[in-house]
Amino acid sequence: MASIMARIILHEKLKIADIGGLACSFFGLLFIFKQMLTTQGGFHKAGEPSDMNVNKNNHIYAVLVGLFSSIAGGINCCLIKAAAKASDQPVITVLSFGILASPAAGICTLAFEEFVLPAFYSLFLVLLLGALSFFAEVFLARGLQLEKTSKVSNIQYIEVALSQLWGIGISSIAPSFGQLVGCLLIIISICSTIYSGPDKEIE
DSSP: OHHHHHHHHSOOOOOHHHHHHHHHHHHHHHHHHHHHHHHHOOOOOTTOOOOHHHHHHHHHHHHHHHHHHHHHHHHHHHHHHHHHHHOSOHHHHHHHHHHHHHHHHHHHHHHHSOOOOOOHHHHHHHHHHHHHHHHHHHHHHHHHHHSOHHHHHHHTTHHHHHHHHHHHHHSSSOOOHHHHHHHHHHHHHHHHHHHHOOOOOOO
16 A cells, blocks of 8 residues: 555556565465464354344454555655655654654543553553664665665565564464465565665656
């Protein structure tokens, strides 16, 4: 979705190699997601009542929310790229978005959730994950500053592959065929994107 939004908003050209890399990573994600649904989902036994209408409505709601979130995320990548291009320092771009997003997130949290003072361990995790997220956003802004959105979006799929491999490594459960195939497709796609190198486009 970020690549599609960049094609519409920033008029970036999508090459066949970029589309193929994104498609390969996306199919890898589908393999992993299908395996997660098969593992976590259940089936109703014969004769037991099932809330098919409720489940159908929940699925439609989830698809709509996911589609809206994907479009918003794609537009957000375009805004980050435009801001990073306008500034020499990607840190300034990330701080500018943080200054806008933090109060908005705080207002929404206080409006819909009750305020609870976190424990020391939870507060430590929040600070640690916040610092790591900040560095990740800086690297993302720098990547969008140097490369096309399609390539940066494809590299971001490595998060899914690494999380799956980490889960396989720390758990005693044997990895499934779908997980291995999905991780393999994502790694192949990322390696091909890295091997192709930077584009020589004049912007």
